[in-house]
Amino acid sequence: MTQADFLKSDFPAPTEMPHLDLTGPDRFHNREMSWLSFNWRVLEESENARVPLLERLRFLSISATNLDEFYTVRVAGLRELAREGNVTPAQDGLTPAEQLVLINEDARNLLQEQQRMYNVLRRELEDANILILDRHDLSEEDRSFLADVFLNRVFPILSPLAIDPAHPFPFIPNLGYSLALQLERTKSKRVLHALLPIPHQIERFVFLPSEAGTHRALPLEELLLLHLDSLFPGYREKGHCAFRVLRDSDLEVEDEAEDLVREFEVALKRRRRGEVVRMKITKDAPSALRTLIMDELEVSDDEVVEIDGMIGLADLSELVIDERHDLLWPTFAPRVPERVQDFDGDMFAAISQKDMLLHHPYETFDMVVRFLQQAARDPDVVAIKQTLYRTSKRSPIVEALCEAAEDGKSVTALVELKARFDEAANIRQSRRLERSGAHVVYGFTDWKTHAKISTVVRREGDRLVTYTHYGTGNYHPITAKIYTDLSFFTCDADLGRDATKVFNYLSGYVKPEKLENLAISPHNLKSTLIAKIDAEIAHAEAGKPAEIWAKMNSLIEPEVIDALYRASQSGVKINLVIRGICGLRPGVKGLSENIRVKSIVGRFLEHSRIVCFGNGGGLPSKKARVYISSADWMGRNLNRRIETLIEVKNNTVKAQIVSQVMAANLADVAQTWVMNPDGTFDRLPIPEGAFAFNCHRFFMENPSLSGRGSAGASDVPKLTHTED
Structure with missing residues (x-):
């Protein structure tokens, strides 16, 4: 399937669901059951013949890890509510006790299937001369x-x-x-x-x-x-x-x-x-x-x-x-962007030329590390500010911040202590930063700080220039090798001022005002999203092309889902790439017939958050308004966390996001599951021997558009490759 074929294809016929009250809780799919559905998709990759044997074993292991964490956090919380007699329903209408019944039944089936796959893989491993023995052997x-x-x-x-x-x-x-x-x-x-x-x-x-x-x-x-x-x-x-x-x-x-x-x-x-x-x-x-x-x-x-x-x-x-x-998967070495090579590795020079968006893990996360290491050693750098939600045990980013502080630079690090299962590591990092002389702040007690921002203030002539990095993922060099995320580097003064206001908010609790190109939760990120959705509704009602493309890990926030339903009913075409939890029911007649939801599960973990609005020109188009974010569309992210949403205005970066990143995700066939109105997912059928476009392989073979150097072509690569 080519890019044009996919983007011009008709939406499937809507499904009648007369047994559901689509004006009430039935319009939502249960969060916990949706998560279990995601983990079923992870497990089913262990049976995917297109996946190398040991990678299939890894998928089985990941599925087991996921389920353990689900029980120790989500199920534990529901269990406590049920024990206390709490009957407050979730947005889909189910009480904690009712959810536990459904969860335990599905989870027991999942455990049985995990054991079945273990026996299947054990036999295949034995055929490949990898033997799991017992003491009698x-x-x-x-x-x-x-x-x-x-x-x-x-x-x-x-x-x-x-x-x-x-x-x-x-x-x-x-x-x-x-x-x-x-x-x-x-x-x-x-x-x-x-x-x-x-x-x-x-x-x-x-x-x-x-x-x-x-x-x-x-x-x-x-x-x-x-x-x-x-x-x-x-x-x-x-x-x-x-x-x-x-x-x-x-x-x-x-x-x-x-x-x-x-x-x-x-x-x-x-x-x-x-x-x-x-x-x-x-x-x-x-x-x-x-x-x-x-x-x-x-x-x-x-x-x-x-x-x-x-x-x-x-x-x-x-x-x-x-x-x-x-x-195993064929060896893959992440690329160093050509533009950075053109400037002999000088990140500041490369960013000064124009905004740059890197797509990890295809472009190496080492560029983010280099950005901070260079800042630590540059005598013209006077200040560095950095958020740390998750990072590695021996983090080169923390090393760079410590080096900068010890060198006398002003260093402020926002360390989020409530990053689940990384709390202990983050405490150790904060102690180390403090010993080096950095200012360590912990943000808000009520809200997690999940935004991914780094600023470097550099003296250039008689002025100070702020270089800013906005990310969709964590500052974690290890997970960055398997998570797909976006890193946006800019020296745009507006975005630099916005980032500085966010850091002042985190350290001084003074709510930022007059943000120029950034929305922040829990204050105006959700309202900004809903306003942009409403703008697409206005375009549709005016007879103009109206379209939304969005990509994220999870979608369950009810007000945002209802806004998408209104848009669908007004004729806005909506394509969503949701890796994990989805509380929206797509393709329901009278509710969501213009919404499609797909999930991509493959070699890399889809993690970037993107939203594109046609803005009266459809998608893809030069009129599109394009945003990247640290936030999934969940209640916790939009209402109880510090998150960012920034608009990308550089034309090259916009083209990269719309016509390269999003278009390839939408065109993917090899790793795609399509969501049904009842919340189940079906893998896209691939006839034996047929070509199946794989977006991960496409990204491995084609450099990011805005990272191209003087030797790079100006056009967007076609969405093809030699083989699946």
Whole structure:
């Protein structure tokens, strides 16, 4: 399918849904079920024959990780509401208790499918000479090798725990994985119950010596069972099972905490001790052990899931081994933009020439790092301001900020302590920045700061020039290798002033006024979006072309969805690329017949947030108004977070976003799922042997338009490539 074919194709016939009250909650799809639907799509990539084998295993691992986090945060919250008797319905009309029933049924089916795929992939891995063994498959040579591994790499950190009146049941932390044992003393026949927590500090799989081209791995629990006599001398095993607990991992922080950092350090310790929301246990566990564990952990039958297979499928990522290039995605090296090369790596010179938009991971995130490293070492730079929502453990960005502060530059870092599951890392980073002399601020207690902004103020002649970076993703060099995001660099004075006002707001709590080219939530970002949607409605009613293209991770904010419904009913053509959660029902007659929703799940994680309005000229067109944002269209992002939405006015960057990034996403066939009115998704059918356009491959093969240098062509590359 070419770009022209897709963009000119008719919208499918609308679906009649007379059983739904489209004026009430039925017009929305449930958020939690939509998320589960996304994780089903992730899991189904593990069965996609177009995906290399070890990458399919990685998709299975990701699906398992996703589901664990979903339960420790979302389900834990709903469970608490239901226990308190809260019957307030979600926007789709379901109470917390009703949602839990649907979630648990679908999640149990998902767990079963994960185990089925594990068995399928295990057989295919064996055919590819990657073997997952159990203790009964071992030779004497293997046992000798493993005895040494156990003694020197495992035994010193194990803590076998007897369970009796003198040894009460121990605390099992969130994600804790343990073996429960029924043991019998060989002489007295006395029964002993014991736990053997499996340390997370040790990798889940032990690789054994193998012939060239073969890889053999033994799960750690099999190694432990093999050496029970060393852990419990004088006892023999009568029965065992494995279990894993998921605990409530949401954090609650006192609104008036005097010391926000100290409060979060305490809250992180509480997280480990949250209530159990789910326990996975091996099928056919000895009844005495199962009862003991359930009683001690205070879990009910509906919170227990029996697993006929491997518990902790997330750990399968350890088997994605670099040595098997033939079973991985082809090697890909991100590009350095030609324009930066033209200026011998000088970011300021490249940005001074004109605005530049980089598309990660296709263009290397190293340019963002270089921007800050260059600023730290440039004697003409006087100030740097930076938001940090998520970043890596040994972050080169934090290194650059520390270097700049130690060099006497004015450095302000906004560190978001409430970045879920990164709170501890962010506390460490903030302490380090403070020691270097940087000003560290933490923003608002009530609102997370999710905006991605960096400013560098540079003395050039007799004036100060502000260089600004606006991003759609985090300042995280590791995730930037797999997340698709946009980095917009500019020295436009208006955008620089807007960014400075946002930083002053974060540090001084003074609401920014007279923003020139930027909207900010929770103040005017949502109203700006709705106003732009209403403007498209006016164009449609005036008989002009009216169209909206948007791309994001999630869409559930009811006022925005209702605005899109109004636009559809007025004749505005709306194409949405929503990776994950979508509460909008597309293609419903009388409600949303002019709305299409697709989800792209493939090699890279779609993460950029973009919205394009035809502005009376349709799309693509030079009249289009084009925006990039840090915000998904969710209640939390638009109403309870600090987020940014900026309009891109540079013609080259606009063309890149509309006719390259968005057009390729809309034209994708190879990785596309289409949403149905009932909330389900169907993969686009691809006839065997047929060409299927893959937007990820297109972006790998074609440089970003605004990053082209003097050697680059001025036209937009055609949406084709040699093969899928």
